[in-house]
Amino acid sequence: MVVTPQKALSLFVERVSLRSALSPEEREAVMALPGRVAHVGPCHDIILPGQRTDHSCMIVSGLGGRFDMMADGRRQIVAFYIPGDMCDLNSVPAPTSGWGLEALSRATLLFIPHAALRRLVLDPSLAMAFWRDTVTDGSVLAKWAANLGRKQAIPRLAHLFCEMGMRMEQVGLGTRNDYTLPLTQSQMADAVGLTAVHLNRTLKSLREEGVTFNRGHVRIASWSSLAALAEFDPAYLLLPGRPAR
Template sequence: MDILQTSILQPFVNRLTSRSILNDDERSALLRLPGQLKLVASHVDFVRPGEEIDHACFVVEGLVGRFGQNADGVRQITCLHIPGDMADLPSVVSPKSGWGLVSLTRTKVLRVPHAALRSIAAKHSGVAEAFWRDCVADGSIFSQWVVNVGRRDSLARLAHLFCEMAIRCEQAGVGDRNSFPLPITQSDLGDATGITSIHVNRTLKELRTRSIVNMRGGVVAVSDWERLVATGAFDAAYLLLDGPSPRISAAA
């Protein structure tokens, strides 16, 4: 049954306003978006590559991986989505999914109809602009993930991933750069960084031995943020979190 999810959708509004300026009417319209809550067990593909979908998935609780896979079913996680993320906002204009979404933990998603998202974008130019900018940020993150897998060694890959998730969790208010939740298995970390789970284990041990990071019980504790940043050659600019950009559309 469709329901109004004002409190549930507040983190999505917060995410959009971290990069875009929205007026009160636009914020209120976003909070009134209809949706259907769905509980997903851990490690279930709830959007499959090539599937035609009529909704976008907003992450309410849990951790979601976006992935692609080859003909043998071997997959590469290409982004992690935390609470507050609309994991597949681009599907609004491209309903045949070019990727899959998997729950990496027990997850709760709000399925927001494409029709409602298209309608609010048509009525509110500021919302359309915010959606556009959010998709640009999504593409920027994806590009950095390609660099991470293709051009960094295993230690730098994990360090860079931890830096990104620390900043994103801090921005979303679910942790900070000293400690943040990352309830992910070593196998899934391997799929996210392009290394084996055995190598992930060794690399985590190396980061712990160097007193940089300790990961235990689904929580990443950062012992030395500056060394973590240096190890991952991390520059947060690609996250596009310098504050809301001026509106292109007519002033509200």
């Protein structure tokens, strides 16, 4: 599959447009960003913790993850990034982040120099759009924290399936009850804060609720019952025009 920077950038424009109205000139300015495309394999480190960067990275295809590592090697994935997400837009205002970022599956990435992004945010409307993107990121993180802190294994995993379903559907990758999530059970366990063994058992329980996860493919028989089980309310995704139901 050949991916041009142009095609990749249009994904980003779409993503930003989900939450911020861009004028035709602004869209053009974004499309004119310089970028370099790269194909990487699973477990490829995009940024190591503590490393300083001079470019941001957008996911074109595949799945990215932001994670933290404990001294004993246990890992917590705190965010998933799907196609269209600029996974370290953060690094524009804060080039030395404390976070690691890796490709969780085979992935196509687009690297964009900070310098170009900094020029872009001289436009206040784009600055606001990027800022809003970071706010969205934070809102998702907060929800993730709340789930890790106060939900048990089953609703926690159910919530992850709901969230990823909504996000995939938004960007046109499948539907909310049928989409591809290219993860191993171990990686998923790192995301929901469980051991791989317990995650496997939790998946088994969810199977009885009509949710299957098989070789990276999620299928949800009844969205409404899963959403109820997960106490999923998409408001935190900050999508406009979809008031909290």
